[in-house]
Amino acid sequence: MKLCVALDLPSAKENLELATNIKDHDVWLKVGLRAYIRDGKEFLETLKSINPNFKIFLDLKLHDIPNTMADAAYEVAQCPIDMFNVHASAGKVAMQTVMNRIKDIPNRPILIAVTALTSFDNENFKAVYNEDIETKATQFAKDTFEAGLDGVVSSAFESLDIKNNTSKEFITLCPGIRPFGEDAGDQKRVADIALAKKELVDFIVVGRPIYKSANPTEVVENILKNI
Numbered sequence: 001m002k003l004c005v006a007l008d009l010p011s012a013k014e015n016l017e018l019a020t021n022i023k024d025h026d027v028w029l030k031v032g033l034r035a036y037i038r039d040g041k042e043f044l045e046t047l048k049s050i051n052p053n054f055k056i057f058l059d060l061k062l063h064d065i066p067n068t069m070a071d072a073a074y075e076v077a078q079c080p081i082d083m084f085n086v087h088a089s090a091g092k093v094a095m096q097t098v099m100n101r102i103k104d105i106p107n108r109p110i111l112i113a114v115t116a117l118t119s120f121d122n123e124n125f126k127a128v129y130n131e132d133i134e135t136k137a138t139q140f141a142k143d144t145f146e147a148g149l150d151g152v153v154s155s156a157f158e159s160l161d162i163k164n165n166t167s168k169e170f171i172t173l174c175p176g177i178r179p180f181g182e183d184a185g186d187q188k189r190v191a192d193i194a195l196a197k198k199e200l201v202d203f204i205v206v207g208r209p210i211y212k213s214a215n216p217t218e219v220v221e222n223i224l225k226n227i
Helices: 012-021 033-050 066-076 092-102 122-129 133-146 156-165 193-198 216-226
Strands: 002-006 028-032 055-062 083-087 110-114 151-153 171-174 203-206
Touching (some): 028 033, 066 092, 083 092, 092 133, 156 171
Parallel strands (some): 055 083, 151 171
């Protein structure tokens, strides 16, 4: 299991300070939509300059018609990143189109697809997708697997079922992790490290419990000890 630290602070300066504080640790960094729109490709390059061994997950959740997604994915794959994502709800054809566009890029980034956002509870998810989260998340994961992608974004609660329906090597990256039972905030389906281990999660994404702490480095070290 790998730790992915979410750089979701209000400014590039704060995010870079956090990255600098944890630069000696074996972690991934998640750069989301706000940070990328605000700070651009240069921000990614600066993160790599802090520690060339940092692995970067660019969390843009691409979702559009297949060719537009593929065009965008090709450009994203040119960035100094190691993983990015699309929405599985764009459909199997869209995901296949994206993978076909980037598959021959040397050292291409890992490509994963979002199943069900962890901000959904079952009632609100069903209102949009007309199915229960557990059922639809697994179906989205199977579509992703059959489209040839490397894995999915899911809640930790679906991880093991997804692997059982695809492959144990199929990556599950799980946000909404409160490693030691911290407050859930705006997330509905949160899990701790123990549950993530039980569900064979490959990547846990942790944000607020780290960057809202008085000592973020200590929290990172505690998480790494426990995973």
